Amino acid sequence: MKKIKVNQEICTTIPMGSQHVALPEPVKLVFDTENEVVKRVSFDVSYVHRGIEKSLTTMYDFKKAPYVVGRICGICAIAHSIACTVALERSIGIDGEVPDRVRAVRMIGLELDRLQSHFLINGHLAEVCGYENIFMHLWRCREFILDTADMLFGNRVQYDVVCVGGVNRDIDEKTGTRISEALEEIEESIGFMEEVFTRDKTLVKRLEGLGVVSKDKAFEYGLVGPSARASGVKTDCRIEDDWGMYRDFGLEIITMTEGDALARCLVRVLECFESVRMIREALDSTSPGEEIQLRVRDNPKKDAVCRNEAPRGELFYYIRGTGKKIPGRVKIRTPTFANIPILPHVMIGVRYNDVPPLLMSFDPCLSCTGR
Amino acid sequence: MLKMFITSIKNLFRKPVTQLYPYEKYEPFDGYRGKISWEKGKCTFCMKCGRACTSGAIKILIYSGETKEWVWNPIQCIYCGECVRSCPFGALIQEKYYASPITKGEKLDWSEIEKKAGRLEDRWRRQLRDRRGKRKSE
Amino acid sequence: MKIFELGKAKSPWILHYNTGSCNGCDIELLAVLTPRYDVERFGMLNKGNPKQADILLITGPVTKRCRERLLNLYLQVPEPKVVVAVGTCSCGGGVFRHMYNVENGVERVIPVDVYVPGCAARPQQIIDGVVKALQILREKGRALEVPPHLKKIVRGREGGIDRESLLEDLRRR
Numbered sequence: 001m002k003k004i005k006v007n008q009e010i011c012t013t014i015p016m017g018s019q020h021v022a023l024p025e026p027v028k029l030v031f032d033t034e035n036e037v038v039k040r041v042s043f044d045v046s047y048v049h050r051g052i053e054k055s056l057t058t059m060y061d062f063k064k065a066p067y068v069v070g071r072i073c074g075i076c077a078i079a080h081s082i083a084c085t086v087a088l089e090r091s092i093g094i095d096g097e098v099p100d101r102v103r104a105v106r107m108i109g110l111e112l113d114r115l116q117s118h119f120l121i122n123g124h125l126a127e128v129c130g131y132e133n134i135f136m137h138l139w140r141c142r143e144f145i146l147d148t149a150d151m152l153f154g155n156r157v158q159y160d161v162v163c164v165g166g167v168n169r170d171i172d173e174k175t176g177t178r179i180s181e182a183l184e185e186i187e188e189s190i191g192f193m194e195e196v197f198t199r200d201k202t203l204v205k206r207l208e209g210l211g212v213v214s215k216d217k218a219f220e221y222g223l224v225g226p227s228a229r230a231s232g233v234k235t236d237c238r239i240e241d242d243w244g245m246y247r248d249f250g251l252e253i254i255t256m257t258e259g260d261a262l263a264r265c266l267v268r269v270l271e272c273f274e275s276v277r278m279i280r281e282a283l284d285s286t287s288p289g290e291e292i293q294l295r296v297r298d299n300p301k302k303d304a305v306c307r308n309e310a311p312r313g314e315l316f317y318y319i320r321g322t323g324k325k326i327p328g329r330v331k332i333r334t335p336t337f338a339n340i341p342i343l344p345h346v347m348i349g350v351r352y353n354d355v356p357p358l359l360m361s362f363d364p365c366l367s368c369t370g371r
Numbered sequence: 372m373l374k375m376f377i378t379s380i381k382n383l384f385r386k387p388v389t390q391l392y393p394y395e396k397y398e399p400f401d402g403y404r405g406k407i408s409w410e411k412g413k414c415t416f417c418m419k420c421g422r423a424c425t426s427g428a429i430k431i432l433i434y435s436g437e438t439k440e441w442v443w444n445p446i447q448c449i450y451c452g453e454c455v456r457s458c459p460f461g462a463l464i465q466e467k468y469y470a471s472p473i474t475k476g477e478k479l480d481w482s483e484i485e486k487k488a489g490r491l492e493d494r495w496r497r498q499l500r501d502r503r504g505k506r507k508s509e
Numbered sequence: 510m511k512i513f514e515l516g517k518a519k520s521p522w523i524l525h526y527n528t529g530s531c532n533g534c535d536i537e538l539l540a541v542l543t544p545r546y547d548v549e550r551f552g553m554l555n556k557g558n559p560k561q562a563d564i565l566l567i568t569g570p571v572t573k574r575c576r577e578r579l580l581n582l583y584l585q586v587p588e589p590k591v592v593v594a595v596g597t598c599s600c601g602g603g604v605f606r607h608m609y610n611v612e613n614g615v616e617r618v619i620p621v622d623v624y625v626p627g628c629a630a631r632p633q634q635i636i637d638g639v640v641k642a643l644q645i646l647r648e649k650g651r652a653l654e655v656p657p658h659l660k661k662i663v664r665g666r667e668g669g670i671d672r673e674s675l676l677e678d679l680r681r682r
Contacts, residue, residue: 021557024535048529051608067425074533139543154404157533157629160451389547426604446600449628472625472638
């Protein structure tokens with residue numbers, strides 16, 4: 001800790017380095033504080049850069065791309081796979097022929113991913129506030145969701161189920177009934193999470209009024225995902241760029257007006273209820289036994305774009321096809337990359353012990369950012 | 372406040388959730404993507420699995436026309452199942468049991484095997500081209 | 510020092526570092542500490558301090574920026590220590606092998622004792638790997654102790670020993 005001068009005041013520099021017991025990812029934050037009030041923050045996100053975009057244009061052909069791209073982030077793995085696959089299908093030109101059963105299975109995978117991600121971040125936020133007990137309870141409830149994914153797709157974390165032209169596995173009737181029973185238990189856990197975040201007095205007082213982002217600022221900085229919806233901006237990529245059947249099932253966009261950390265948590269809780277409803281509708285809409293994979297004979301020819309709603313916001317993929325087996329350029333823009341510029345402005349004037357809950361309420365996924 | 376007390380007393384009589392793993396055996400679900408097993412009788416060494424593998428964990432070493440070897444590295448594999456789907460003869464199966472950890476002495480030297488496989492494959496393709504060229508000219 | 514040996518074997522403390530992985534294996538590592546696969550029954554705690562750690566759990570293919578920090582952490586951990594490489598990425602690079610910012614795996618930077626495969630590594634696989642690491646830790650601890658034919662010499666000297674007298678004693682035997 002050394003003392004430096006910032007704007008004619010003497011500050012103490014505190015680094016929170018790449019290895020820390022509370023950080024599961026390597027990121028370096030440097031705070032300049034005076035009397036425990038933060039005056040300046042600087043970020044360093046480049047510890048996780050591996051060079052994936054370049055390798056997709058030199059080493060891997062387009063049929064292996066969904067499996068490689070799923071390893072950018074382990075928490076939102078299937079969101080990346082689906083976005084890449086839909087962009088490749090639009091570039092080849094078979095986008096309109098994808099059958100309904102394929103869309104339904106892809107939707108079920110995405111909504112299961114969203115459920116387990118929201119349980120994860122809410123539990124981590126409670127642990128950082130000091131409540132280790134709630135962390136253990138919410139992660140115990142999360143295990144039911146991972147068991148469901150294990151039954152359906154074959155792995156708890158990386159469901160390698162999406163491929164260009166369809167999906168690899170189908171859901172038969174016996175598994176379908178087992179999932180419907182598991183969904184009722186999951187709804188009870190979501191009810192428990194809602195009770196904790198609305199009625200627990202200490203947690204509500206700790207998170208209320210922390211890091212307020214107004215609607216104009218959210219527009220100006222271009223926030224995405226639940227952080228933007230908690231400030232009143234009505235945006236959701238599942239309705240704007242619909243590769244599935246979300247508009248037919250009538251998805252509701254949930255917004256709140258306050259824009260503080262508590263509102264962001266509550267938006268995530270209420271989204272979980274909607275996800276469970278979407279899974280039920282997708283299971284009932286089509287029946288097993290239909291066609292699940294199209295034959296792909298051409299190579300990607302045109303430019304194509306896909307916008308998908310990952311658990312943290314809008315995920316954007318651009319693929320340029322050249323007629324060969326390897327695409328010419330792949331560009332990925334992840335949701336946390338759009339949410340980072342507002343953090344230095346929100347953190348100034350906050351006490352130093354309030355910084356971890358504030359950082360976790362924006363849901364940063366740094367391995368997506370530094371791909 | 373009253374609800375907290377009721378929940379605490381109920382928790383005294385509930386069974387623990389913990390699965391005592393090494394002492395109780397764990398049976399995976401059907402359809403779990405575990406380790407790959409190879410059947411020698413059905414394989415014709417067409418090299419399709421080697422080309423389809425995403426992370427390069429399958430290498431096929433062809434020393435001459437008769438001695439051929441198929442190598443799978445369990446610590447390089449990502450268990451995606453692409454090789455199983457690409458084999459036209461059904462020689463690869465994905466079991467439901469996961470691979471167990473290994474120590475330093477049991478590990479394969481993978482960079483050596485990659486270089487050897489690259490050299491042997493170039494030599495084999497040249498031999499095939501020469502054979503086809505000879506047959507066309509006959 | 511039997512009591513220290515017993516302490517290390519019955520309650521080893523962990524140091525966890527992520528060198529650029531996708532977070533799948535790290536989330537499964539955190540899930541090992543939750544009630545369902547409770548690893549605190551073996552006495553393990555996740556403290557972030559390298560001076561108090563016995564087992565190093567490393568995930569991720571080592572990116573070029575994390576290489577020095579990893580070496581720094583490894584040199585700060587006191588002997589005896591065990592290094593466990595969790596997940597396919599840290600064993601040999603995984604999907605990221607031969608990408609431009611990646612050293613292929615942890616073994617090119619520090620010596621590794623146990624390799625745990627999987628993408629992402631299941632909690633059951635991690636517990637298997639840690640149990641193997643505990644056996645290796647016990648053997649390493651025993652190899653560090655003073656061998657018995659030197660113990661009598663070391664204990665019986667007043668004012669300590671120096672190198673000349675020790676070598677003379679060994680030559681006499």
